Amino acid sequence: MSEKVFVSAQEVADRAGVSRSAVSRTFTPGASVSPETRRRVLEAAETLGYHVNALARGLMRNESGIVCLIVSDVATPNRSALLRELTMLLQNAGKVAMLINTDRSDGSVDQALRQAIRYRADASIILSGMPDKSIAQLCLRSGQRLVLINRDDEQPGPLRINLDDREAAGQVVTAFVRAGCRKLAFANSEAGTPSLMARERGFVAAANALGMAVSVERHGWTGYDAGKVLAQRMLTRPQRPDAVFCATDLLACGFMDAARHQFSISVPDQLCIAGFDNIEQASWSSYDLTTFAQPVSAMASKAIDWLSHSQPDNDGAVHEQSIRLHAELVWRGSIRGG
Amino acid sequence: MSEKVFVSAQEVADRAGVSRSAVSRTFTPGASVSPETRRRVLEAAETLGYHVNALARGLMRNESGIVCLIVSDVATPNRSALLRELTMLLQNAGKVAMLINTDRSDGSVDQALRQAIRYRADASIILSGMPDKSIAQLCLRSGQRLVLINRDDEQPGPLRINLDDREAAGQVVTAFVRAGCRKLAFANSEAGTPSLMARERGFVAAANALGMAVSVERHGWTGYDAGKVLAQRMLTRPQRPDAVFCATDLLACGFMDAARHQFSISVPDQLCIAGFDNIEQASWSSYDLTTFAQPVSAMASKAIDWLSHSQPDNDGAVHEQSIRLHAELVWRGSIRGG
DNA sequence: TTGTACGCGTTATCAC
DNA sequence: GTGATAACGCGTACAA
Numbered sequence: 001m002s003e004k005v006f007v008s009a010q011e012v013a014d015r016a017g018v019s020r021s022a023v024s025r026t027f028t029p030g031a032s033v034s035p036e037t038r039r040r041v042l043e044a045a046e047t048l049g050y051h052v053n054a055l056a057r058g059l060m061r062n063e064s065g066i067v068c069l070i071v072s073d074v075a076t077p078n079r080s081a082l083l084r085e086l087t088m089l090l091q092n093a094g095k096v097a098m099l100i101n102t103d104r105s106d107g108s109v110d111q112a113l114r115q116a117i118r119y120r121a122d123a124s125i126i127l128s129g130m131p132d133k134s135i136a137q138l139c140l141r142s143g144q145r146l147v148l149i150n151r152d153d154e155q156p157g158p159l160r161i162n163l164d165d166r167e168a169a170g171q172v173v174t175a176f177v178r179a180g181c182r183k184l185a186f187a188n189s190e191a192g193t194p195s196l197m198a199r200e201r202g203f204v205a206a207a208n209a210l211g212m213a214v215s216v217e218r219h220g221w222t223g224y225d226a227g228k229v230l231a232q233r234m235l236t237r238p239q240r241p242d243a244v245f246c247a248t249d250l251l252a253c254g255f256m257d258a259a260r261h262q263f264s265i266s267v268p269d270q271l272c273i274a275g276f277d278n279i280e281q282a283s284w285s286s287y288d289l290t291t292f293a294q295p296v297s298a299m300a301s302k303a304i305d306w307l308s309h310s311q312p313d314n315d316g317a318v319h320e321q322s323i324r325l326h327a328e329l330v331w332r333g334s335i336r337g338g
Numbered sequence: 339m340s341e342k343v344f345v346s347a348q349e350v351a352d353r354a355g356v357s358r359s360a361v362s363r364t365f366t367p368g369a370s371v372s373p374e375t376r377r378r379v380l381e382a383a384e385t386l387g388y389h390v391n392a393l394a395r396g397l398m399r400n401e402s403g404i405v406c407l408i409v410s411d412v413a414t415p416n417r418s419a420l421l422r423e424l425t426m427l428l429q430n431a432g433k434v435a436m437l438i439n440t441d442r443s444d445g446s447v448d449q450a451l452r453q454a455i456r457y458r459a460d461a462s463i464i465l466s467g468m469p470d471k472s473i474a475q476l477c478l479r480s481g482q483r484l485v486l487i488n489r490d491d492e493q494p495g496p497l498r499i500n501l502d503d504r505e506a507a508g509q510v511v512t513a514f515v516r517a518g519c520r521k522l523a524f525a526n527s528e529a530g531t532p533s534l535m536a537r538e539r540g541f542v543a544a545a546n547a548l549g550m551a552v553s554v555e556r557h558g559w560t561g562y563d564a565g566k567v568l569a570q571r572m573l574t575r576p577q578r579p580d581a582v583f584c585a586t587d588l589l590a591c592g593f594m595d596a597a598r599h600q601f602s603i604s605v606p607d608q609l610c611i612a613g614f615d616n617i618e619q620a621s622w623s624s625y626d627l628t629t630f631a632q633p634v635s636a637m638a639s640k641a642i643d644w645l646s647h648s649q650p651d652n653d654g655a656v657h658e659q660s661i662r663l664h665a666e667l668v669w670r671g672s673i674r675g676g
Numbered sequence: 677t678t679g680t681a682c683g684c685g686t687t688a689t690c691a692c
Numbered sequence: 693g694t695g696a697t698a699a700c701g702c703g704t705a706c707a708a
Contacts, residue, residue, distance in 0.1 A: 025687095
């Protein structure tokens with residue numbers, strides 16, 4: 001029975017012949033310990049295999065060092081890329097990421113947040129689909145910082161990071177028109193996310209401003225398969241579009257594949273396609289998709305910076321802030337001209 | 339100054355007119371509380387906004403409920419799919435996932451594990467590239483359960499989950515031969531992961547057993563770009579292969595794209611290709627890749643089950659175990675015949 | 677069933 | 693610079 005697994009600061013202190021406080025100070029950045037004491041403590045800690053108990057530390061400091069990442073569609077190219085950046089930067093900032101997956105049920109965001117609160121997470125970053133109105137309130141009440149990415153909610157308090165979706169959509173109209181396209185279409189999913197809807201509205205508005213109509217179709221979940229279905233619907237119409245803006249690269253890949261392999265339509269000769277996200281697959285030769293790059297690392301660093309530096313004012317609330325980042329157009333071969 | 343953010347069990351007890359232990363028992367599954375007390379506690383907790391402090395609970399129980407996911411290449415299709423399954427199952431099991439990204443430096447796995455220990459994680463699941471010999475020891479010493487996925491290390495103690503890579507590779511040789519291919523090739527990265535090397539060795543061995551030589555090439559990181567480069571090298575040789583097994587679907591996609599678009603080689607007519615992983619993109623019409631499915635959800639559930647049910651014996655060590663799962667061949671259009 | 681008292685491992689405060 | 697002591701919020705043995 002080797003029950004005793006973890007070494008405590010007291011044991012290290014005993015072995016080093018110092019007090020428990022000395023041990024604590026040794027492992028607290030910015031505390032003052034004499035070099036000699038420090039050396040002895042570190043030596044004892046090393047031989048005993050001591051590791052600071054972050055649970056106890058968090059309990060004392062009222063600061064766990066945990067940041068909660070609440071995310072749906074984890075396996076999606078865009079999400080996983082964002083996840084990678086966030087975890088990297090969090091680690092560099094000395095924080096640790098707690099990942100909560102909200103894929104299954106839909107009240108699960110609420111459940112997730114509750115979990116985060118139980119672990120006294122210092123902050124939560126939400127890159128999940130559906131909004132819950134009560135979220136911000138729940139977070140604020142728990143003194144938790146909150147970052148909302150790509151959700152243009154009208155929530156007070158947290159930091160909101162969004163892209164210029166509408167402007168981007170406008171650019172696509174211009175590009176399509178330059179390419180000589182006249183029958184514009186927009187392919188969307190039924191997710192109804194703020195950013196997806198912003199792209200749709202921006203595209204339609206810009207086209208209308210030029211006196212052009214847009215046929216809009218929505219279907220299913222925002223993925224490759226939905227893109228195929230959308231193509232099957234939109235390309236069998238009498239008035240077949242000659243240019244389609246897909247709300248997402250995944251939709252665009254599915255759309256393009258269906259157009260080429262099921263309808264033998266040549267892209268971009270007979271049909272121009274644009275996407276959004278600039279996922280890795282968009283650059284693969286089979287797609288060579290013109291799209292907009294989500295500034296993933298900028299988004300992540302804005303979020304982390306805010307978490308690290310923003311100070312709650314004397315009301316205990318943090319200054320609310322909204323950041324809009326630019327999605328840069330990446331020109332590839334799925335639109336004529338360029 | 340609304341400094342007091344978190345509600346403690348004591349405050350709930352005061353409001354409900356009971357003792358603090360009654361509150362504790364109410365939130366401890368399997369404790370005995372009278373229905374009336376329970377009701378009053380829950381009501382007080384609700385109105386006050388009480389949430390159990392998991393940090394303090396973990397401190398007491400010597401069981402944090404945290405499971406550490408140590409992973410590299412988070413944004414890779416296969417990894418993110420595994421990540422999705424693991425987080426889902428962990429949450430269902432009442433645990434919470436702590437995500438540690440080991441992409442950057444290389445001693446970072448060690449660093450990550452240390453972080454896990456500081457938070458007193460109950461277990462770590464490693465799906466990261468490079469092995470560190472000292473890992474298992476460090477974990478065991480901390481009484482931490484350890485699961486190694488797709489790393490055929492000779493480490494004692496932990497649970498090891500692997501696939502039948504060699505056998506799968508053998509199947510590919512058979513399929514290639516049936517398709518009439520005679521000049522076999524294997525495309526690999528330089529990662530040198532146990533599973534990648536197992537596929538390579540298995541393929542070469544099976545081919546040799548049939549009296550056929552295999553040209554093997556390795557290059558760069560296990561991704562799409564490396565696949566392209568490999569194609570450029572292998573398809574410009576005088577003895578151009580008529581069948582190539584790529585160690586990974588990403589490599590296969592890159593290889594196929596280069597073959598088609600740069601060399602105008604028709605797949606599968608002039609060149610048969612097989613991959614491994616069955617990432618989502620393998621099923622996309624542009625690739626339609628014959629490959630092996632990683633039984634992602636089976637792998638995840640084996641891991642989680644073991645974490646939940648395996649009991650440390652009276653030495654404090656858990657029974658070590660090695661699980662081999664079957665990678666099922668998914669027939670698609672990149673190999674002739676079928 | 678309920679309440680009291682103690683301990684978990686740490687840090688902050690305060691004398692020295 | 694150092695050491696004693698009091699918290700932090702919770703689980704639980706024990707007595708009632």
